[in-house]
Amino acid sequence: MQAKALALFVALTLTAGALQFHYDTRVEYFADRQAFVALPDGKTLKVLSFGYRNLVADFLFIWAIQFYSATHLTNRFDYIENIFNVITDLNPRFKAPYLVGSWIMGLEGGRYRMAIRLLEKGARNNPEEWIFEYDAGFYAYRDLKDLELAEKLFRQAAERPNAPPLIRRKWAHMVYMQDNLDYAFQLWKEIERSADDQLSRDSAFHHLYQIDFERDKQILKLAISEFRHRFGRNPAELDELRVRGILKEIPRDYQGRDYRYDPQSGTIQARRNYKWKSSY
Amino acid sequence: MKIPAIALNTFREAVRNKVFYLLLFFGVFFAFSSRFVSMLSVGDQQKVLMDVGLGSIHFFSVLVAIFTGINLVYKEIEKKTIYNILSKPITRLEFVLGKFAGLALTLLVALASMALLFFLFLFVTTGSFAPRCLIFFGLLYIELLIITSLSLVFSSFSTPILSSIFTVTLYLVGQVLWTFQEFKTRLHEPFSRYVATALYYLLPNLDKFNVKNEVVMDMPLPGGRLLAAAAYGIVYVAALLTLAVVIFRRRELK
Numbered sequence: 281m282q283a284k285a286l287a288l289f290v291a292l293t294l295t296a297g298a299l300q301f302h303y304d305t306r307v308e309y310f311a312d313r314q315a316f317v318a319l320p321d322g323k324t325l326k327v328l329s330f331g332y333r334n335l336v337a338d339f340l341f342i343w344a345i346q347f348y349s350a351t352h353l354t355n356r357f358d359y360i361e362n363i364f365n366v367i368t369d370l371n372p373r374f375k376a377p378y379l380v381g382s383w384i385m386g387l388e389g390g391r392y393r394m395a396i397r398l399l400e401k402g403a404r405n406n407p408e409e410w411i412f413e414y415d416a417g418f419y420a421y422r423d424l425k426d427l428e429l430a431e432k433l434f435r436q437a438a439e440r441p442n443a444p445p446l447i448r449r450k451w452a453h454m455v456y457m458q459d460n461l462d463y464a465f466q467l468w469k470e471i472e473r474s475a476d477d478q479l480s481r482d483s484a485f486h487h488l489y490q491i492d493f494e495r496d497k498q499i500l501k502l503a504i505s506e507f508r509h510r511f512g513r514n515p516a517e518l519d520e521l522r523v524r525g526i527l528k529e530i531p532r533d534y535q536g537r538d539y540r541y542d543p544q545s546g547t548i549q550a551r552r553n554y555k556w557k558s559s560y
Numbered sequence: 561m562k563i564p565a566i567a568l569n570t571f572r573e574a575v576r577n578k579v580f581y582l583l584l585f586f587g588v589f590f591a592f593s594s595r596f597v598s599m600l601s602v603g604d605q606q607k608v609l610m611d612v613g614l615g616s617i618h619f620f621s622v623l624v625a626i627f628t629g630i631n632l633v634y635k636e637i638e639k640k641t642i643y644n645i646l647s648k649p650i651t652r653l654e655f656v657l658g659k660f661a662g663l664a665l666t667l668l669v670a671l672a673s674m675a676l677l678f679f680l681f682l683f684v685t686t687g688s689f690a691p692r693c694l695i696f697f698g699l700l701y702i703e704l705l706i707i708t709s710l711s712l713v714f715s716s717f718s719t720p721i722l723s724s725i726f727t728v729t730l731y732l733v734g735q736v737l738w739t740f741q742e743f744k745t746r747l748h749e750p751f752s753r754y755v756a757t758a759l760y761y762l763l764p765n766l767d768k769f770n771v772k773n774e775v776v777m778d779m780p781l782p783g784g785r786l787l788a789a790a791a792y793g794i795v796y797v798a799a800l801l802t803l804a805v806v807i808f809r810r811r812e813l814k
Contacts, residue, residue, distance in 0.1 A: 331735035331770050335615035338608045342600045373777040376603035 317359040322369020337371035378402030413437035489534040493550040496531035514546040570662020629711030630723040702793035703769040709800035716808040734766035
């Protein structure tokens with residue numbers, strides 16, 4: 281009797297499996313290319329989770345990763361900000377959803393402003409973390425080309441505790457990129473003074489050299505223009521600017537060497553050439 | 561000596577009722593879910609793992625507390641074994657306290673075993689120990705004692721089904737009682753506000769014992785807050801046990 285019941289159980293289980301297989305061969309699971317996601321707001325879900333809000337946030341996050349891996353759903357980005365806001369409302373100290381959510385929003389969905397909003401929320405809820413504003417600054421710099429926003433975000437990230445030296449360098453670089461040369465020079469000087477690794481020292485030196493050159497170039501350009509206005513030609517050499525009383529002294533590069541001057545075109549060149557602005 | 565004897569007997573009965581099978585289920589569930597979760601999550605794997613572990617311990621131990629608790633008195637009455645007990649020189653107070661102590665011991669052993677399994681899996685999976693979880697287990701135990709006392713109160717005058725409905729409802733309300741503070745501010749009538757305030761202080765505020773987030777996210781847990789929560793829990797349990805004894809003393813056993 282027992283053996284017969286067991287045999288029946290096995291037979292029924294196999295039949296169920298066969299029916300499932302038969303069903304699957306006739307259904308195209310990915311036929312529907314639109315998704316509809318209705319989630320209550322984070323505050324409501326906090327109540328509805330009855331003390332298990334961390335667990336609900338985890339499950340929602342894991343579900344969101346799977347949902348955003350379903351690339352056939354063409355409208356999946358319509359819901360992304362709400363989904364990640366709900367997860368981070370439920371557990372504001374859960375760091376992965378801010379980072380992963382912003383990757384999906386930005387790198388996959390091209391919604392960089394939205395990604396920055398999520399990362400700024402992460403920074404507000406986790407004031408000891410620098411990573412959120414650093415990532416946000418990176419999106420602002422690389423993808424939005426919004427140097428002012430990038431500078432603000434890198435500065436905020438650099439001011440967080442335990443921020444690595446790299447972030448201060450990014451901030452100073454943003455200041456330089458916006459042609460705020462005096463402030464950039466001051467920041468890079470501070471970096472050079474406080475640097476305790478070769479990379480920071482080298483980076484500071486390259487920037488200080490370039491900023492110094494750009495400031496000198498402006499002075500020399502004006503002086504050459506003044507010379508041309510007065511004498512109807514370019515100076516034969518830079519020292520002529522001093523001899524004719526246009527400049528008190530001729531600026532030299534950050535290493536104390538003369539700039540290269542072409543009297544034909546009246547242009548100045550440094551011995552080192554950094555193309556950060558022209559390649560941006 | 562009567563209370564420990566009843567307590568030990570209650571503990572033995574719980575073991576005979578295969579309550580500890582739940583531990584086996586928890587072990588298997590946690591082992592599989594930890595692997596599953598690690599596979600599916602991106603980043604913060606240890607955090608997710610701890611959430612799943614602590615959340616399932618919370619859930620399973622509450623299940624044990626509710627469903628073992630509601631059978632405490634009812635079974636004795638249903639099987640008429642209570643007449644045997646009460647015909648001996650045992651007061652109803654000793655009977656109720658003995659039953660409670662027995663279940664408290666059962667819960668302690670169950671919780672300690674689940675905590676041990678949790679620490680073991682955590683260590684095997686992540687190589688870390690997370691001793692702060694002990695704070696969570698301590699407060700969870702007090703929460704379980706409140707739930708047991710609640711089920712004891714209900715089971716002393718009601719049927720198991722009704723008792724479980726009442727206890728589960730109060731457990732759920734207790735988890736979201738913190739919302740009453742905001743709810744009160746939205747009430748315009750003074751009477752409604754008084755009722756909401758009375759309910760807020762009368763019902764068990766179980767959210768006070770929920771420190772999962774603080775423990776997992778390594779957030780500060782001031783000692784004063786923990787002591788206040790523990791004191792609140794102990795006083796609440798004492799109040800519920802008093803109520804259970806009062807009801808049980810008035811109950812006519814036919």
